[in-house]
Amino acid sequence: MKLTFDRHEEFEATVCRSTVQYYIKTGVKKDGTITAQQITGYWDAGAYVTTNPRVDYNAGFAVNGPYKIPNAQVDTYVYMTNRTLGTAYRGFGVTEAATLHEHQMDIIARKLHIDPLQLRLHNCLHDGDVGITGEIISTCAVDECLRAAAENIDWAQHPDRWTDKEGNLCGKGIACFNKLTGTPSTTSCIVKMNENGSLYIWSASREMGQGVTTTMPQFAAESLHMDLDKISVAPVDTTMTPFDKTTTSSRSTFHSGNAILEACEDIKRQLCALASIHWKCDKEDVTYTDGGFIQRISDSAQRIHINEVGKSGIMHEQLPVIAIGRYGTSDIFDPPPVNGRQSSKPTIMWMIGAQAAIVKVNPITGRVQVTRMGAAHDIGKAINPTGCLQQIEGAIVMGLGHALMEEMIYEDGNLRNGNMVDYKVPTFMDSDVETKITLVENGHPAGPFGVKGIGEPGLVPTAAAIASALSHACNTDFDSLPIKPEHILFRKEVAD
């Protein structure tokens, strides 16, 4: 059965990022230390309630930002309207949340005459601090990410705002965030070795350009010390590929990676058993070395490298080599109760990062150019560094769109701009941004080789950083996105 939507139907009748309206009030000491924060939020779910409550829930844990806040109250609501369905869109609510809390930090910085970066460093969480749910925070590299992102745009060399030689208004801004991944969550995989020594992985982690069909073989190759080109991935078909909860939430590398590593340990055991049959020795006399050799302990000359195992013949007429790997996070999850949401472990991992922006505003036309972006993301471990950079680079341009030009415009309940000319996404001509990215590898103890996630985090702080820079450049407080030329031209500047 085939269902086809045209582009207008796709805009109007499928899903989009929800509108959300947040209110925030923060108590701060003169030295910039945050003492309390109150947030109320209202999400527009659109015509039907589907994923939006989950988005709201997820954002609720992140909306105070990666800061030490001893007293916090967060109340958020989801309501239905007659508009397009709101759902999770890259960031799962945290993109919106980060824009809020970072905007608040800028207002505080301005009112207390504290440098925006210093204010964030002063309040940010470090390992061992208590988070918003009472969790003892770990693997939290906000400080490092903030400093690196700032460094990547030469933060110290610019004031908050200045005018360039041509008369353009320029400004810098910075934003950081903490994003959860959905917990509890499960995944499974099957790994089989063919008789020719090649490996085949079944996993329901779905490739969509993020590179999961590269990273999964990378995990197997690393674990087994095997040539990458001997490993392939089955097409995803949920009648056959074993269960994976979802390819969302920046979780595939982390969860599928763990499952694959478990399966590969079993592959190693099975190969050692087959070698013991072949060498007519005890199973206990065979080990799998770090270098990828199936090796006899009592005679290290007797060994077969994994890349040669097809030629070795040890699998011939023996029980096939096939393994299952499973990983889940229900055991570590501490369900946050409805009353207060306090939990010692609301998520298996927090993803942390920061981005900084420099913008140039033409004061006559109100047109904005984002001239530089600096980013630093704690990805735990870069399994595929190019893949990590690709995610962040693309996210930055998407975030530029969110900050400057993307919106669904309704008039009398009708969607006016449900097409590709009136809904504006950045084009090639909008992409000239000098971008510098740092991958921070802090390592997560439960992640395979320490990995965390990057699919969404690249986008989470981008619009927030650009809005921060624009507010500085234009000497005002932009409190909604997108920030369009008319908002810039008709702005009310803050008193100096």
Place this chain on the structure above:
Amino acid sequence: MQTVEITVTVNGEVYQKTVSSNQTLLRFLRDDLMLTGVKEGCNEGECGACTVLVDGQPISSCLTLAAEMDGKHVLTVEGLSSDTRLHPLQEAFIEAGSVQCGYCTPGMLMSALALLNLYSHPTREQIRKEMEGNICRCTGYTRIADGILLAEEKIDAIRESALRVGKEPPQFTGIDEQFPEKWNSQYEED
């Protein structure tokens, strides 16, 4: 009339077909010729995913009738490579990381080919301008420009290689109907 007879060359092969008058070139390529590289992204000429070369010119096939194609040469992404080798643009896109989900990629490649026919050594500014009609949501565009510049280097290297052994360098233009064989043949490469 509601149907039109056309004789059109697509990727070097000649087709004689009867098409409906209201059939776009996009649907003709996908439905009649099973060339699914060309994508229907918007049907309004605003995304570039349906870009193909018609007599060397990049156009939006969603806004072009199949009926207009009589006597024309069409090149799609499937026509870029031969059985044994990818086009330098395709190789470069892989190496430079210009591809994520791949939906914009066929259109990007066709526009890039037209660009390289126009400017053999484009600046990044020229690349941005000539490629402005191709939307990408995944990559942020810079690696696509990287891929185009890398392709140009590869083409230069192949040309030099051919000239060094006294052979005619391949054209890479995409408007020569013998294109897939011509550039792929004969000479040694370093």
Place this chain on the structure above:
Amino acid sequence: MLPKFDLYMPTDFAEACRMKAEGMKVVAGGTDVYVNMHAGKDHSAQVLDIKQLKELQGQRYVTGQGLDLGALTTHRRIEKWDVIKEHYHALYQGCSQVGSVQIRYRATLGGNIMNGAPSADSIGPMLVHDAQVVVAGPNGERTIPLDKFYTGFKKFDIQPDELLTRIRIPQPPANSGSAYYKYMRRNAMDLALLGVSAYVELSGGTMTTVRIALTTAAPTPMRSYQAEAVLTGQEVSDEVFAKAAEAVVAEGKPRSSWRSSAEFRQRLLHEVTIVVLHEAAARAKKSPKEKASPIPMQLYPSLAGLLPRPKEEE
């Protein structure tokens, strides 16, 4: 999806005129008609594709005389033609910013005129360059100044059995310059939220001839005659440009729509008029070869009230 229609692709001009008179939908590049058909806004049952008509093809420039452009001249041809960049720079700026390369290879000047959209980018430049259109039919040819060709929103001085065949643009003198500013929300593939074209002839510092045209400021692309009167015979100055800008805003009367408010459009119209007058005047002073070069936008003193006081310099 395109609705079902009968397609006609005549090679004979008289036959094409007859078919048009029957009410067939005329199509050239298809970049307006097929977009509307895909969107379900056009259900024409008969389509007349005029691309085979020799009378509408070809383009010629004769030094001293000017341009003779076939209605089927594409925006891409204009974009890539050195003559345009040098002598008709506003037209280069207008055509090169329409849609995308893919669109420009197909979209024709004749189509742009006959679609009659107030946001058409080629028309403001053609208006300030005093373009004329040639319409032809069974009763012969008529030449009409472009600024008299529009009689209302999507209404033209053309008979049901006439087709637009040529566009003629006179040779501008060496002491002239033109410019077109297209205001967009992103840097490519956008409609003109607003556009202003200007053409200036300078004798010393005096503007002997000025022509100003507005895009997306009225139901049709229009000349701003009152603003032109303010400037004609005057010395180039920020003050007089500011006065002209006020006249343009009064004459243009842009309206609010869901795309933007009237207030925003008025503000932009004021600013952009000044910017484009400066650019046209600057270009008028340049040598012929230099006229082809871009002139970056400067934040002119006439906009002083809006400019920030320079702070700690970078």
